[in-house]
Amino acid sequence: MVDIPYEGIPGIPPAEVPDVELYHPRSWWTRYVFSQDAKVIAIQYSLTATAIGLVALVLSWLMRLQLGFPGTFSFIDANQYLQFITMHGMIMVIYLLTALFLGGFGNYLIPLMVGARDMVFPYVNMLSYWVYLLAVLVLASTFFVPGGPTGAGWTLYPPQAILSGTPGQDWGIILMMASLILFIIGFTMGGLNYVVTVLQARTRGMTLMRLPLTVWGIFTATVMALLAFPALFVASVMLLLDRLLGTSFFMPALVEMGTLSKYGGGSPLLFQHLFWFFGHPEVYIVALPAFGIVSDLISTHARKNIFGYRMMVWAIVAIGALSFIVWAHHMYVSGMFPQFGYFFATTTLIIAIPTAIKVYNWVLTLWRGDIHLTVPMLFALGFIITFVNGGLTGLFLGNVVVDVPLSDTMFVVAHFHMVMGVAPIMVVLGAIYHWYPKVTGRMLNDAMGKFHFWVTFLGAYLIFFPMHYLGLLGVPRRYFELGDATFIPSSAHSLNAFISVVALTVGFSQMVFLFNLVWSLFKGEASGGNPWRATTLEWQTPETPPGHGNWGKELPVVYRWAYDYSVPGAAEDFIPQNQPPRATQLVQGAAS
Amino acid sequence: MAETVLTNPGQSPARLEGWRGIAADWASDQRAFKNVSWGKAMMWIFLLSDTFIFSCFLLSYMTARMSTTVPWPNPSEVFALNIAGNHIPLILIAIMTFVLISSSGTMAMAVNFGYRRDRVRTAILMLVTAAFGATFVGMQAFEWTKLIMEGVRPWGNPWGAPQFGASFFMITGFHGTHVTFGVIFLIAIARKVLRGDFDVERRGFFTSRKGYYEIVEITGLYWHFVDLVWVFIFAFFYLW
Numbered sequence: 001m002v003d004i005p006y007e008g009i010p011g012i013p014p015a016e017v018p019d020v021e022l023y024h025p026r027s028w029w030t031r032y033v034f035s036q037d038a039k040v041i042a043i044q045y046s047l048t049a050t051a052i053g054l055v056a057l058v059l060s061w062l063m064r065l066q067l068g069f070p071g072t073f074s075f076i077d078a079n080q081y082l083q084f085i086t087m088h089g090m091i092m093v094i095y096l097l098t099a100l101f102l103g104g105f106g107n108y109l110i111p112l113m114v115g116a117r118d119m120v121f122p123y124v125n126m127l128s129y130w131v132y133l134l135a136v137l138v139l140a141s142t143f144f145v146p147g148g149p150t151g152a153g154w155t156l157y158p159p160q161a162i163l164s165g166t167p168g169q170d171w172g173i174i175l176m177m178a179s180l181i182l183f184i185i186g187f188t189m190g191g192l193n194y195v196v197t198v199l200q201a202r203t204r205g206m207t208l209m210r211l212p213l214t215v216w217g218i219f220t221a222t223v224m225a226l227l228a229f230p231a232l233f234v235a236s237v238m239l240l241l242d243r244l245l246g247t248s249f250f251m252p253a254l255v256e257m258g259t260l261s262k263y264g265g266g267s268p269l270l271f272q273h274l275f276w277f278f279g280h281p282e283v284y285i286v287a288l289p290a291f292g293i294v295s296d297l298i299s300t301h302a303r304k305n306i307f308g309y310r311m312m313v314w315a316i317v318a319i320g321a322l323s324f325i326v327w328a329h330h331m332y333v334s335g336m337f338p339q340f341g342y343f344f345a346t347t348t349l350i351i352a353i354p355t356a357i358k359v360y361n362w363v364l365t366l367w368r369g370d371i372h373l374t375v376p377m378l379f380a381l382g383f384i385i386t387f388v389n390g391g392l393t394g395l396f397l398g399n400v401v402v403d404v405p406l407s408d409t410m411f412v413v414a415h416f417h418m419v420m421g422v423a424p425i426m427v428v429l430g431a432i433y434h435w436y437p438k439v440t441g442r443m444l445n446d447a448m449g450k451f452h453f454w455v456t457f458l459g460a461y462l463i464f465f466p467m468h469y470l471g472l473l474g475v476p477r478r479y480f481e482l483g484d485a486t487f488i489p490s491s492a493h494s495l496n497a498f499i500s501v502v503a504l505t506v507g508f509s510q511m512v513f514l515f516n517l518v519w520s521l522f523k524g525e526a527s528g529g530n531p532w533r534a535t536t537l538e539w540q541t542p543e544t545p546p547g548h549g550n551w552g553k554e555l556p557v558v559y560r561w562a563y564d565y566s567v568p569g570a571a572e573d574f575i576p577q578n579q580p581p582r583a584t585q586l587v588q589g590a591a592s
Numbered sequence: 593m594a595e596t597v598l599t600n601p602g603q604s605p606a607r608l609e610g611w612r613g614i615a616a617d618w619a620s621d622q623r624a625f626k627n628v629s630w631g632k633a634m635m636w637i638f639l640l641s642d643t644f645i646f647s648c649f650l651l652s653y654m655t656a657r658m659s660t661t662v663p664w665p666n667p668s669e670v671f672a673l674n675i676a677g678n679h680i681p682l683i684l685i686a687i688m689t690f691v692l693i694s695s696s697g698t699m700a701m702a703v704n705f706g707y708r709r710d711r712v713r714t715a716i717l718m719l720v721t722a723a724f725g726a727t728f729v730g731m732q733a734f735e736w737t738k739l740i741m742e743g744v745r746p747w748g749n750p751w752g753a754p755q756f757g758a759s760f761f762m763i764t765g766f767h768g769t770h771v772t773f774g775v776i777f778l779i780a781i782a783r784k785v786l787r788g789d790f791d792v793e794r795r796g797f798f799t800s801r802k803g804y805y806e807i808v809e810i811t812g813l814y815w816h817f818v819d820l821v822w823v824f825i826f827a828f829f830y831l832w
Binding site for chain 1: 644
């Protein structure tokens with residue numbers, strides 16, 4: 001798609017919405033702490049998510065210490081190991097990735113990219129962050145309550161999640177449910193803002209089909225989250241009632257610690273359906289913003305328009321819609337009616353089509369592009385490779401007959417870490433390197449960035465590639481130690497030790513990144529407003545970092561799509577979205 | 593609340609009808625839903641999300657009811673009252689439903705008078721709506737009390753499947769909470785209407801945004817939604 005001049009530029013539609021009057025902070029507190037500015041809220045979200053994410057990182061080190069060197073570390077016992085697993089998974093999936101992509105990147109980028117002054121309801125947006133913070137604090141508090149956090153696994157399957165014998169049965173599980181309910185309430189307040197801002201608060205000339213793919217990814221993911229989180233909300237409420245009031249929604253009659261429990265007649269499968277009706281869309285709630293962001297990184301750093309923009313948009317929407325009818329592929333071994341497996345395997349494999357469209361289009365965008373191997377680009381390339389790898393193992397797990405023997409092995413762990421762990425984290429890191437100059441006005445250090453990329457990228461492969469092999473050998477997941485099972489060769493144990501050493505190394509190398517973030521804030525090279533020479537609106541703000549209200553006096557007017565890179569005949573190799581076509585024509589005229 | 597209440601229809605060229613019109617709106621800049629304010633759009637999307645919550649609750653209840661091997665208590669018997677010596681099944685629920693549906697009527701009238709800027713009538717009708725809502729919650733409290741006196745608990749009841757009490761208290765409780773929030777909103781907005789906040793575009797205490805009469809309609813959307821949900825709860829829980 002080349003630059004299509006807006007027909008009748010004099011007739012660019014008049015502003016339908018009067019320019020908003022923003023809330024103006026009057027004190028330090030309302031400016032930096034209880035701020036209603038989406039950019040401040042975004043930074044608050046990001047810092048909180050990163051902080052709790054570091055806790056999850058440390059938990060993964062502890063797990064790896066135990067798995068690599070069983071019996072060596074007396075301070076890790078079996079119960080703690082289960083608690084580490086549970087908290088690591090829950091924090092990473094929900095409190096880090098979901099919050100960072102939607103609350104962090106969404107808040108910062110949506111208003112800037114669609115040309116709005118702020119989110120539509122800044123006050124509600126602020127509440128969203130504070131409820132999220134409360135959810136994180138409740139979650140973190142479980143480390144300090146009697147019995148510690150719950151060790152039920154991040155999927156929290158009843159009946160074991162609330163029975164005695166599972167660590168954290170006293171307090172941990174209750175606070176976990178409370179924290180999830182709070183998170184969902186907080187997210188809903190933010191999510192409504194993101195959706196309405198994209199739909200109803202775009203600037204003049206910004207049609208939906210001119211939105212950068214980043215906005216499309218975050219927008220679709222938010223819509224999905226608003227429809228998927230209700231299932232988790234309901235499941236959490238019901239599990240909480242089972243635990244607190246002794247209802248039996250999910251609890252069948254069973255013997256607990258030698259005595260018949262008070263429960264009876266409930267359906268554990270019901271919980272799994274509710275959980276995965278949330279859980280599978282959740283995978284794409286994390287993946288779609290990553291898809292969107294990586295499209296923009298690749299296009300910008302390869303100086304080439306994104307290949308097949310419309311197909312990219314429709315692929316995002318199709319993946320979002322399909323992800324609601326695949327949830328039971330997580331339940332092939334759960335005792336579900338077997339023929340359901342056909343349906344869910346089919347829908348699961350159909351998702352490969354729009355996903356493959358996206359991967360092809362990324363590669364075709366790179367094809368004969370002017371590729372700049374900047375740090376964001378390196379991370380974007382790392383994402384594509386990692387995502388393809390993780391996606392291919394998804395084909396194994398999506399087929400019923402292949403999945404059954406692989407269920408609950410390290411193969412599954414390797415698969416989902418590749419596809420929704422490492423791959424989105426690659427995008428998060430790339431995006432931070434990309435947008436840090438806009439947030440702070442300074443570039444991140446390039447040498448530290450490249451070091452960080454190579455250690456993270458190669459390390460992630462050294463960690464998760466061998467895990468596939470372990471899984472094929474039948475090494476189960478979530479086991480405290482393997483003991484001396486005969487089917488596990490001794491090489492598997494040395495492989496485990498190897499993985500642990502690499503995991504610790506990669507984990508510590510992230511400290512270089514954190515140091516870079518702080519160091520560059522003070523010592524980084526000044527970036528100017530548009531260091532990557534990008535087209536999208538957030539790089540065209542009058543101030544860097546953007547001021548309160550983003551745009552100064554006049555809202556920008558958009559004349560073109562977001563991907564006018566290397567347009568033949570143009571003076572520069574990028575044309576910002578808000579540059580009127582007349583100027584281009586003049587330049588073209590001068591060139592010819 | 594809403595910056596986007598009024599648009600000048602004269603500004604836009606002839607709008608297309610039907611599907612073509614929808615396609616044109618979605619292909620346009622600025623807004624996908626023309627003439628829909630931010631506040632109203634936000635309420636609609638919230639209600640969509642809330643629909644999923646209630647759907648999950650009701651589906652879970654239906655799953656429990658269909659899969660239990662213990663007989664389900666007969667709602668006609670459980671929810672019957674003895675009035676003046678007559679044993680009338682479902683009478684309280686019938687009255688509650690009537691009250692709640694009536695409140696939707698008064699709410700719709702309040703919205704109408706709101707747009708006519710008839711402060712007093714709007715406020716009175718909103719307060720009547722709130723009173724209906726409070727009556728509903730009160731009758732629900734009576735019903736809960738009666739059932740608890742008869743031995744219904746979340747973990748069991750004298751007549752059959754323990755999931756009966758669990759689902760009943762959870763679903764009607766969650767719905768009753770919605771009604772209670774609605775009553776609080778109605779009273780708060782009615783106070784603003786009566787004080788004339790929306791005539792002078794007085795700014796909100798928390799949000800510092802100007803207020804418009806449209807908030808009456810937005811509150812109404814929420815109220816009608818809560819009524820609609822009750823119809824489904826009524827059908828699936830009491831009539832099944």
